[in-house]
Amino acid sequence: ALALQQFLLILPFLLARQHLANGGAQKDLMLALMIGGLVYSVPMLIEIRLSPQLNNWIYGYYQHFFGQSIRAGGFRPVVFLYHGLWVAFFAMTAAVSAFALWRNDKSHNISLLLAAAYLSVVLVLAKSLGALIFAVALVPCVVLLGTVMQIRVAILIGALAVAYPVLKGADLVPQDKLLAQAAAIDPERAASLEFRFDNENTLLERAYLKPVFGWGSWGRNHILDPNTGNILTVTDGRWIILIGIYGWVGYLAEFGLLLLPLLLLWREAVAMREDVVSPFIAPLSLILAVNIFDMLPNATLTPLTWLVVGALTGYAEVLKSQRLKQADTDALKWQSIL
Template sequence: MPNPIAYLMLLSWPFVCLVLFRTQSVERAIVWSILGGYLLLPPLAEFNLPLVPSMDKVSIPNVSVLAILIFATAHKVRLWPEGRIARVLVVLLVFSAIPTVLTNREPILFEVLRDADPILFLVDALPGQSIRDIGSVLIGQMLTVVPFLIARQFLSSETGLREMLLALMAGAIAYSIPSLIEIRFSPQMNVWVYGFFQHSFEQTMRAGGYRPIVFLPHGLWLALFVCTAAMAAAALARVTSRLDRWKAVLWTLYLVAFLLACKSAASIAYGLLLVPIVYFAPRRWMVLLATLFALVAVTYPMLRNLDLVPTDAIVAKVAEVNPHRAQSLGYRFNNEAQLLDRAAEKPAFGWSGWGRSLVRDAEDGEILTIPDGRWIIVFGSFGWLGYIAEFGLLALPLLLLGAYVIRNRKAELSPYIGAVALILGITLMDMLLNATLTPFTWLTAGAVLGYVERLNPRAAPAPRHALRKPPIMGRGVPASRRSIL
């Protein structure tokens, strides 16, 4: 049960965001309002208000940033994407909630039939969706996509891309302090500060020690965050002046060591592969690799639905290297198969929320399957329509950027776009295994889409207000050009 500090933090975050906008450049204020809320606000704690979605560590920063940009700054907010495909996907993502709710109005009953007695005894039920739920789900979908639309306008410039990488690096370095404490003494930060533990404690024990979680939903989330931070540090080290580069390289190595201490095999593998690529590879190669990741992330669920993924062969190969990981992977595949059978009963629009898409015992309603990957959660809840909208919107920026790079082989690219694209690409890949979609993922996707729109000569040029730093709340704020060190 969250303590009063948890709810006080949620209530105070809009004021923290306002201070950031009053004292920092708009790019830095946006990034730290979203990323800071994700890192510092309590998980699971929320305000349940009537007819609107729960207000928590995701929705409160999103609402705060949008409200401040519209009502408390001199910026003219233009959220609508330039491209038709992006516009269609945004509309689908938001309004897919309507057919999903309308096709899930019946309750799901769990009943017991005693011997030959024709009387059914009602044990429990999952309620059906009502017309009133449409508004709540619509608002929830709108709030989800807010970081994407804001980043498309405000973070697609060189300054915005750099601020995102800098925030990842600085945030992970600061986060390493409580994380190292948890690695040594066990994950207790959320208990000490907010009065409760947010997950299963058993899942924090790994390899004879602990993996940290701090204020995030799970240790896997923290490990992926550290992995992307190490990639960001490598990108910044690459463009730092030669005199200071050794310091940036040391920070990169420190974050790699921190990643190893997080004890998450997938994120460690990502980091060991991608950090050297970010530091040494040409930008064009990074963009093409990120595009490949996006293609795999989008097509895998489709192939999985058609039973074209050789899951048994994959598990057997993994077992040759690590039998324990093979057992875990086999369990995931088995869960996916059961959840896909459940989703196949309502393939177009899904089962909606409240756990209706899960496989349960027919008599007592006990949950028999646990969804891990984000894709299977979306597919079960919103069907093909919701899956195409969400994963299409996240992958589209990388596909457009990859197409641009292929068409324009000698195009000059930002020194930061390759790393940002790879961070988005590897997150999409991880979402096949885990539900690691965060507001910062939407920020990176929006920033990449905005960058592609700037490159596309057919798109309208970026408005001046998105490039300059107008006064905020009546005060002039100079652009920050401080060293990354």
């Protein structure tokens, strides 16, 4: 069952690696993200006004804890996803895509800028501090930086995220300072962050009892009540879920696969002329990097994540093939000259 689950998980990656591997597909993917965000903003605004009820009205149940959708005297939308954090992250992705399309449009179409501004407003209304911080960090990078520099920033963000468990285990994560900063912004968010840190520390200690391949499924990575068998811990971040269930082998396999296209694209972007490389790989790389980073506090690994990973990996392989082919052609020319 786990093998089948893992295969289905990366199926979007395999499809995108095969069918979204050219430069034109990168633009189409970003356009699809923007249009999807514009369409999805309608039910988002309905739930912001009326509270998250669409899943309940249509399917007859609410998919999470309703109390977690109440924020700042209002509601944050959930629509048909697992949690409001997922919706806000998607809104951030759509907004960044719109800004990237506007920046790389030769005529700087005003409709793209208006779409980006509208999606930014929807993101603010979604009331998710993390997604808002990501947007504030990414939009200037997408608008102002070049392709190679954007990929370098993406690698830095992704590498820090992948190294987080090691830093956490070595007590190099400044938890107290992070909690103090969060408390200065919102005491409620600071309490939520402290709760996550406490559970991470407890679960990491248990994971270290079986560090290589983990505890397996069926909740064995959790701390259980010895009398009732009830689960006493909460796994929020994707990284702690992976280490607990699949160990370091599973963690490095998944997060390494997520980080790999960023490294491959940086190598190819540096080796080739910038005008040969599609400019849309840079904003997609940034979106992927912050998605990896967001999987530290949350488990926002979705089929869209794997779709982006597959598209970037396939394009990096195409660039490598073109570079090697050009190198062979140049070598033959030199041989004929000599």
